[in-house]
Amino acid sequence: QVQLVESGGGLVQAGGSLRLSCAASGHTFSSYVVGWFRQAPGKEREFVGVISQSGSRTRYGDSVSGRFTISRDNAKNTGYLQMNSLKPEDTAVYYCAADASTTYLTATRRDDYTYWGQGTQVTVSS
Numbered sequence: 001q002v003q004l005v006e007s008g009g010g011l012v013q014a015g016g017s018l019r020l021s022c023a024a025s026g027h028t029f030s031s032y033v034v035g036w037f038r039q040a041p042g043k044e045r046e047f048v049g050v051i052s053q054s055g056s057r058t059r060y061g062d063s064v065s066g067r068f069t070i071s072r073d074n075a076k077n078t079g080y081l082q083m084n085s086l087k088p089e090d091t092a093v094y095y096c097a098a099d100a101s102t103t104y105l106t107a108t109r110r111d112d113y114t115y116w117g118q119g120t121q122v123t124v125s126s
Contacts, residue, residue, distance in 0.1 A: 002026035009120030022079040022096030030074040038092035052104040093119040
């Protein structure tokens with residue numbers, strides 16, 4: 001089992017940047033694919049991106065591709081979501097998720113992940 005805790009959310013102006021962290025404890029972090037999702041009020045949870053266990057492969061949702069970058073440091077048991085060129089429509093609660101039984105190639109759905117963090121709020125003002 002793995003426990004996930006997100007941090008780094010906050011209020012930022014449009015065009016700004018934030019970096020979210022996802023700290024993991026428990027089982028070997030490097031065994032897990034790590035995904036990022038977001039959920040705005042009244043909307044379904046949206047896939048943001050995913051990183052492979054080694055960190056060598058990533059995939060992104062269309063709405064963030066080219067602006068967001070996912071990385072991880074397995075030695076620190078931490079994943080990261082670097083968000084640049086933020087827009088008001090990026091406002092949401094951001095979640096990290098992990099699963100050891102999936103692959104980054106297909107892990108784009110909420111049901112692909114077993115473990116979730118509590119979420120961190122990101123608000124982008126215009």
